[in-house]
Amino acid sequence: MQSVAAYFDVSDASQLNWAHRINTASKLEATLADDDIHVIEADIHFGAGDATPLVGExxxxxxxxxxxxxxxxxxxxxxxxxxxxxPAAIEPTLTILRLLKPSTPVILHAEIFSLLSASNPAEAMEPDHFIRIIQHSCPTAVISLGWSLKRAHDADGRVEESLIQQIAIMLVQRLGPVNYGLEIRAGYTPGVGGLRAEQGAAVIFDPLPASPSPAHNIAHNVVQLVGRQRRVA
Structure with missing residues (x-):
């Protein structure tokens, strides 16, 4: 995977300036003209009647x-x-990336549980397949996985521990020794590893071993996000 921080010659990713939700032509134009912005973030859609992946709300x-x-x-x-x-937007976008061959870093993001529970069941995609097709089609891309803690059919916003463990093991096998960051909403996980998560905190996960022990090893530390500076276009 390509290191975004190394590409921009900064010591770590916290020094990168992001422009979030650049989903209109006017926002894109303004962001392109801002020399302080390193990364442009946009939402990608691909509906049943669309001829190509689209950017927008x-x-x-x-x-x-x-x-x-x-x-x-x-x-x-x-x-x-x-x-x-x-999930329908993923493979057409990878085709575009193969054709354009951008020289700047590309980060590809999907919510794990949205992949599994797409609104159209025919579009559902296993997280393992998401990783494999990116590694095949766009091997230098940075893979970003969201762990949204509330799915449409969940009454209390909880995710089964067994599913978390299963996906975490797969990620280690596919991606190797990486850390996982997760922003947690207050009250959604009252006892992960004995940790009560407060709003605005991020849990940093260490890679799980091949035969993981129970969840008390999952929570490694908590980093407060309040003091972080981020540029938003």
Whole structure:
């Protein structure tokens, strides 16, 4: 995977300036002109009637297509983080990346549980498949996985520990020794590893061993996010 921090010659990723939800042409134009921005983040949609992946709050209101955003960011020397809003958007976007071959870093993000429980069951995708197709089609991309703690069919916003363990083991096998960051909403996980998570905290996960012990080893430390500076276009 490509190191975004190394590409921009900063000591760590906390020094990167991000522009979030750049989902309109005017926001993209302003962000491209801002020399302080390193990474452009956008939402990617691909509806049943769409001919190509689109950038926007929804495919119905989209002003941009993904290829336009990726090419513009690459010309401006900026990284892109593409947040897939449905599994259907993933493979067409990978095709675009193969054709454009951007030289700037690419971060590809999906919510694990949204992959598993897509609104259209025919579009559901196993997280393992998501990782494999990225590693095959876009091997230098940074893989970003969200662990949203509330799915549409969950009454209390909880995720089964066995499912977390299963996916965590798969991630270690596929991605190797990496750390996992997770922003937790207050009250959603009252006792992970004996830790009561407060709003605005991030739990940093160490890779789990091949035969993981119970969840008391999962929570490694908590990093407060309040003091972090992030640029938003």
């Amino acid at each position: 929804s495919s119905d209101t989209a002003e941009l297509d993904a290829a336009t955003l990726i090419a513009a960011a690459n010309r401006a020397g900026k990284a892109v983080k593409l947040d897939f809003q449905s």
